[in-house]
Amino acid sequence: MPSPHAHVKSISDLATGNGNDATPFSQQSVVLTKQASIALTWQAHDWQAQHARSVEREATLTAQVAALEATIRDLTQRLYGTKSETSADPDAAAASKPSSPRHRGQQPGSKGHGRSERSALLVGPEVHDLSPAQACCPACGEAVAPFPGAAESTSIAVQVQAPLRRIQRRRYHKTCRCPPVPGSVTAPPAPRVLPKSPLGVSLWTTVLLDNYLYGRPTSRFCEQLTHHGVPLSQGPLTEGVQKIAVLFEPVMTTL
Numbered sequence: 001m002p003s004p005h006a007h008v009k010s011i012s013d014l015a016t017g018n019g020n021d022a023t024p025f026s027q028q029s030v031v032l033t034k035q036a037s038i039a040l041t042w043q044a045h046d047w048q049a050q051h052a053r054s055v056e057r058e059a060t061l062t063a064q065v066a067a068l069e070a071t072i073r074d075l076t077q078r079l080y081g082t083k084s085e086t087s088a089d090p091d092a093a094a095a096s097k098p099s100s101p102r103h104r105g106q107q108p109g110s111k112g113h114g115r116s117e118r119s120a121l122l123v124g125p126e127v128h129d130l131s132p133a134q135a136c137c138p139a140c141g142e143a144v145a146p147f148p149g150a151a152e153s154t155s156i157a158v159q160v161q162a163p164l165r166r167i168q169r170r171r172y173h174k175t176c177r178c179p180p181v182p183g184s185v186t187a188p189p190a191p192r193v194l195p196k197s198p199l200g201v202s203l204w205t206t207v208l209l210d211n212y213l214y215g216r217p218t219s220r221f222c223e224q225l226t227h228h229g230v231p232l233s234q235g236p237l238t239e240g241v242q243k244i245a246v247l248f249e250p251v252m253t254t255l
Contacts, residue, residue: 102208121199160231165190194240204244207237 032040106112127150129135136143162192169187193204218234218241225232 162225162228162229194243197240
């Protein structure tokens with residue numbers, strides 16, 4: 001539809017009603033002071049700026065809602081996508097079940113894969129011997145003679161330790177008389193994640209894995225260290241994780 005002022009060539013056409021599509025209001029003139037005109041102009045600009053901010057805020061909120069809805073769809077698919085506790089149609093669910101259901105796990109008669117290969121584990125030999133009472137015949141008391149070799153078996157064990165590394169940096173003194181070379185040379189310090197921090201690289205690795213991979217709170221990790229003889233408060237760990245987060249910014253940018 002064409003605009004009602006499509007044939008207006010200038011402001012004077014609206015003021016005097018000279019246009020072809022003149023309205024009753026175009027026959028009347030309004031006189032304003034300069035101050036009132038400036039105030040109305042400022043108000044118009046202010047309303048336009050507020051409208052622009054509202055449009056920008058609406059676009060931002062719309063994007064956030066879309067992202068949250070996508071997250072909800074993803075979590076819903078993970079939770080209910082593969083299986084459900086109830087079925088809308090019991091008859092259809094019963095018809096979909098096979099007549100002879102296959103049991104979970106290894107099937108009877110099938111060939112097994114054997115025990116998993118654990119050649120990467122370190123082997124710590126342990127020798128178990130008979131007690132003095134067991135090393136004698138219970139009837140006559142004569143000592144038993146050992147067989148060559150031993151009966152061997154394996155057992156997987158997990159041993160958690162928190163050793164204190166005492167780093168000794170070797171120092172050397174020069175034997176020449178070259179003036180630019182310093183008189184003594186000391187080995188470089190061990191690498192640290194945070195400068196001047198007493199916590200080593202392996203401990204920070206465990207903290208990050210506990211927090212972000214296993215989802216265990218830092219307080220429980222500190223409690224576990226206490227059981228191993230390492231009293232450690234939660235404050236240094238929390239502050240250190242905040243400092244370490246800066247090191248992952250290039251990784252996040254690459255991702």
